[in-house]
Amino acid sequence: MKTDALARVILDRCDELAALSSEPGFLRRVHLSPEHAAANELVGRWMTESGLSTWQDAAGNQCGRIEGREPGLPALLLGSHIDTVPNAGRYDGMLGVLLAIAVAGRIEPGTLPFALEVVAFSDEEGTRFGTALLGSRAVAGSWDDEWWNLIDDDGITLFEAFQDFGLDPARLPGAVRRPEELIGYLEVHIEQGPALEDAGRELGVVTSIAAARRFELSMLGKAGHAGGTPFERRQDALVGASELIVEIERLSRARGVIGTVGRLEVFPGGVNVIPGRVDFSLDLRAEFDDDRDEAFRIIADAGKSIAERRRLDFHSREFYRADAVVCDLDLRAAFEAGIRATGDGEPMALWSRAGHDGVAIVAITPIAMLFLRCRGGVSHHPDEAVTVHDVAAALTAFEAAVRALAAA
Template sequence: MTLPSLGSPDRIAAAARRVMNRCDELARVSAADQGIERVYLSAEHARVNRLAAEWMRELGMRTRQDAAGNQLGRLDVLDPSGAVISDAPALLIGSHLDTVPDAGRYDGIVGVLMGLEIVRLLRVPAGDSDSAWRSPFPFAIEVVAFSDEEGTRFGKALLGSSAVAGLWNDDWWALTDAAGTTLRQAFLEFGLDPGRIGEAARRPDSLVGYLEAHIEQGPELDRRGEALAVVSSIASARRFQLVVEGEARHAGGTPYDMRRDALLGASEAALAIERICRTEHHIIGTVGQFEAFPGAVNIVPGETHFSLDLRGEFDGERDRVFDEISRELDGIMGRRGLRWRSREVHNAAAVMCAPLLQDVVREGIGATGAPGASDPATIFSRAGHDAMTIGAITDVGMLFLRNPDGISHHPDEAVSAADVAAGIRALAESVVLLGHERR
């Protein structure tokens, strides 16, 4: 299969400029007066879905918003007579359009927009007319804009892709946002029918695989001076809410040998977590929340609550580290006359990218001629992505783009037009290679 137009540097540079301009356009769709904020089932969600659908239709794609609020466009496979093969499997390409509060403009968004440019590069005319288009492969190409990867509004991430993967949990309907609106009510207000959520689920035999391009949410590519990387896996993760119990007493009247200070015990625990994860294991441990009670300036803290986020490349190593942390906390609390307990609030297994999709992404990067392309970096993703849930129903592959200084979930996150152009070229080549594999 040869696609001569794919190699046109001017065409790919124009595609990258279009991605960058559309990232700017989507950044203006925000619930916040300052910064970017787009949450699930909001007016901003509806607006960006409409924009994405408009851009999909411009490319000759059939569009639909599914039962979970995800926006999809499909470039069909046609039979020799020109009729749509409606049951042809599809290669999904995409990411998400929702954001965290005070977000950057590229996390997730760049992956959706790059997917559209892949369609623009690879589509071929349907017959003699240039007004209709089809997929040149034995599979359709679908671009998906997932609706709730971040979990900002209801505190539960990956809702949109979970519905597509058939992993919806009816307990989620009772989730509430900061205003007390339930997820069920938000569905109704958005115009979706909670009773039809199962219609968003895809069958494994309806998919060829899933490819996602994403900015790296870390500095490794920037430090290597390389534009692109193959993603090997998405980190396993466990999250806990921990409570340290001591005794609240008068700060002035209680001597040190009688204090059971829950804040100091929790502080020592947080430092132990850093030491164990940073110096003894390749596991990322983060204490992101910390609150002491009763919280008065003149009272020894009697109780402290804090969070623990553990991430690692492999589930077993992550679990062994938590066991070691637990033993360390037993020792700390025993010495200080304190008690501690934990409640697990999240557990996600590592998701390995499929070997074939890693290979085609690697070869696609190699075709770009960018620095490091001949032997591109292979990186495991320490952040979660929609590919984690889609991996339950089909093979997944990911491509990372350099993010200067590695900053993300922040207005300063960045990607260059040159790197986006390299990423578009690499991902398009990857799809072509996959097309060869499927013939």
């Protein structure tokens, strides 16, 4: 099939996957749900049609493989994820899986000096249980048994969800891949930012994946009557939290990091009651670990200073950390060769502000990523959009990268 025609098929398949949603009217597909099972079945069928042998691993990841010049060779792993955030777009993760299947389908079995595997990771976003990368961490052998006690919004534990899905938690170690089984991991993903579009480029090679930390922050004051408490006696937790949120934005801009407060809860929440407690989140990202960590130190100091001045208490608790991941130079070079094969000029390099499964997979094998532009840089939203032309370019570059590694 010609590249442009196959690109259209890939986009049609993205539409089919987007129809597998737990919420009418918008896309939501979470780990170990009936929709996840249906997506695995559909992706597995497409893998089979492309000539791959298929299986679902012990963590619920959908996998496929074609052998190299002899059976049992180490594999080059291609893939992305098929779970979504709430009210998602249809290309984040899914497009990378479908591109990987398409590339595998264009490779004649038994011709490469390595096997080729495709994986559709089951849980990159962490929407259901609040902990991201569950699928890839299972593969990488970095699973934390404390996660079995995580609870979703319906009170179902991760342990119970595994059983409901037909998986045996005791067999989870069966998903682990050993470093000697793999030669690398390649992923194609929409950029989730505007850099490529602003530069007028179709594709870009990723240099690294962001260093990230996430925190639960709290400002504690004293609730009181809105009418009866004079300003000089107020210990308003919301005013203190608001001051820190503004300071987070200022500090982030000044230091070149990305600080975001995405959730805020006010207690007791009465319209005529001075807030006595505010809990809010902080998502902090940077290209380098040291920049991220120094930014948090300054933010925490600012929180303590604001609290002291306003007679409040400030607390922070970290619940997620991912250190920066540098993409492998040899695998990057293969993607760069792939970009040149499309005629898109000298490859544009950029670092990923978003996290990806490669953050976990790098523990067992080198990784690299290719970005393709998305309209307006929009992601995690129904307005995600890509063009057939750019998907075709990504397909050409992805296949060329695999063949460049085979020829190396």
